[in-house]
Amino acid sequence: MFELRPIYHSTVSARVLSRFLLRLLLGALLGLVPRAFGQALPDLGDISQATITPLQEKRLGESIMREIRSDRSYYDEPEATDYLNQFGQRLAAHSPETHQEFEFFLIRDPQINAFALPGGFIGVNTGLLLAAQSESEVAGVVAHEISHVTQRHIARMLAQQKQALVTSIASIAAAILLSRVSSEAAQAALAFGQAGAVQAQLNFTRDNEREADRVGLQLLEQSGFDPRGMATFFERLQRATRVYETAAPSYLRTHPLTYERIADIQSRLQDLPYRQITDSIEFQLIRAKVRADLDSPREAVAFFEASLAERKFLSEAASHYGLAVSSLRTNDIARAKKELATVVALVPANAVVQTLSCRVALAGGAAGDADKCYREAIRAYPRYRALVYDYAEELLQERQPDAALKLVEGRQQVLGADARLYELQARAYAALNRPLAQHRAQAEAYARQGRYTAAVEQLQIGLKSGDGDFYQLSVAEARLRELRRLDQEARKEAKR
Numbered sequence: 008m009f010e011l012r013p014i015y016h017s018t019v020s021a022r023v024l025s026r027f028l029l030r031l032l033l034g035a036l037l038g039l040v041p042r043a044f045g046q047a048l049p050d051l052g053d054i055s056q057a058t059i060t061p062l063q064e065k066r067l068g069e070s071i072m073r074e075i076r077s078d079r080s081y082y083d084e085p086e087a088t089d090y091l092n093q094f095g096q097r098l099a100a101h102s103p104e105t106h107q108e109f110e111f112f113l114i115r116d117p118q119i120n121a122f123a124l125p126g127g128f129i130g131v132n133t134g135l136l137l138a139a140q141s142e143s144e145v146a147g148v149v150a151h152e153i154s155h156v157t158q159r160h161i162a163r164m165l166a167q168q169k170q171a172l173v174t175s176i177a178s179i180a181a182a183i184l185l186s187r188v189s190s191e192a193a194q195a196a197l198a199f200g201q202a203g204a205v206q207a208q209l210n211f212t213r214d215n216e217r218e219a220d221r222v223g224l225q226l227l228e229q230s231g232f233d234p235r236g237m238a239t240f241f242e243r244l245q246r247a248t249r250v251y252e253t254a255a256p257s258y259l260r261t262h263p264l265t266y267e268r269i270a271d272i273q274s275r276l277q278d279l280p281y282r283q284i285t286d287s288i289e290f291q292l293i294r295a296k297v298r299a300d301l302d303s304p305r306e307a308v309a310f311f312e313a314s315l316a317e318r319k320f321l322s323e324a325a326s327h328y329g330l331a332v333s334s335l336r337t338n339d340i341a342r343a344k345k346e347l348a349t350v351v352a353l354v355p356a357n358a359v360v361q362t363l364s365c366r367v368a369l370a371g372g373a374a375g376d377a378d379k380c381y382r383e384a385i386r387a388y389p390r391y392r393a394l395v396y397d398y399a400e401e402l403l404q405e406r407q408p409d410a411a412l413k414l415v416e417g418r419q420q421v422l423g424a425d426a427r428l429y430e431l432q433a434r435a436y437a438a439l440n441r442p443l444a445q446h447r448a449q450a451e452a453y454a455r456q457g458r459y460t461a462a463v464e465q466l467q468i469g470l471k472s473g474d475g476d477f478y479q480l481s482v483a484e485a486r487l488r489e490l491r492r493l494d495q496e497a498r499k500e501a502k503r
């Protein structure tokens with residue numbers, strides 16, 4: 008398989024970036040290098056400049072994230088994403104660089120990998136989550152990526168390689184995309200890549216890697232994870248590499264100096280006292296959920312049945328939970344109920360199990376039960392987004408837009424700028440036949456995703472709908488001016 012070696016020491020899945028890169032490529036093939044890259048890339052300023060500012064880095068990261076968010080491999084499942092972010096923020100909170108913001112996200116990809124983008128965006132493949140045998144192992148990889156950001160390794164790499172980075176990524180992505188249609192075109196793209204990006208060395212230096220390991224180990228320890236997780240995970244990856252020589256985990260294939268790195272990490276671990284760290288129940292449940300969601304329903308049922316029969320699991324409760332989730336997907340509600348009852352008996356009350364309880368109640372067909380379940384669950388876990396999305400969705404399905412609106416607007420203050428809540432709000436207003444409010448909410452949903460042109464369009468539609476009183480119209484007009492300004496700024500940046 009092709010790999011995007013140059014973008015980072017660990018690779019980003021080709022498909023994730025392909026749309027973003029295709030735009031870069033088109034410019035390149037038209038001979039508009041380097042100016043045309045600006046169509047998709049924000050302005051990085053004078054490329055002879057020796058440094059890249061945090062703001063430039065953030066803008067570059069955001070423009071890549073816009074593409075990732077619209078790709079089908081972006082695994083935007085609120086429970087898994089919330090878990091990963093809590094987990095990642097817990098690690099990042101101990102970093103000395105307190106001004107850096109982080110956003111963690113999941114990529115639906117069986118390859119074992121994690122990667123950092125400019126601007127503090129850190130992606131974790133679902134394959135890594137499933138392959139890890141403890142929470143501290145995942146923490147080891149994530150802490151390493153966080154450290155690349157806080158130690159400004161990406162910024163330094165970008166500053167040195169701005170031009171080469173853009174050119175080589177574009178040509179490689181081009182080859183991947185074009186090979187599906189025409190091998191001749193793919194050859195041309197590769198030839199362009201060789202000419203355009205001679206020897207672009209974009210992997211981190213050995214010093215960078217060692218520093219990310221060293222700082223990452225400190226984060227692990229200070230955040231209450233087992234620092235040994237980093238070493239055990241790398242060792243497991245190495246063993247896997249020996250067994251499957253041709254299908255080495257992508258993290259390792261692009262990671263330089265693996266043996267030395269492990270030895271280095273182990274020597275740092277020698278001075279640390281041994282401590283037993285128990286995985287959180289959320290880690291176990293979310294892993295099971297990811298598997299139950301991503302495998303086909305039947306495969307998932309078979310997997311959890313076998314894991315329970317052979318008693319091969321990290322957590323028995325999580326296997327029952329996984330079986331409940333996958334049974335629900337096969338529409339076997341009686342079984343989902345039975346498995347859920349086992350989980351409830353095994354683990355303390357928590358939002359993940361509670362959310363499944365409400366889903367099972369809803370699938371059971373008794374709307375009254377589901378209603379009661381959601382109301383109680385949201386009271387107990389007011390910040391758990393999956394519950395709010397689920398319940399709002401259910402109210403909309405049941406044609407109770409007033410109740411859905413009340414729920415969404417009540418949660419907006421607590422959950423902050425959340426595109427999905429604005430989308431639910433827009434649907435509730437649509438059902439209530441209030442077009443101005445509907446398009447305003449949709450505009451906010453787009454604005455939260457950085458899609459300002461679409462946001463401006465929504466507000467224009469809303470303002471022309473003939474809906475709204477004088478006050479509402481002037482608020483919408485003021486917002487339209489602001490969004491136009493943001494849209495123009497984004498366009499200007501793209502042209503510069």
Ligand SMILES: [Zn+2]
Pocket residue numbers: 016151155211216219
């Ligand atoms: Zn690294």
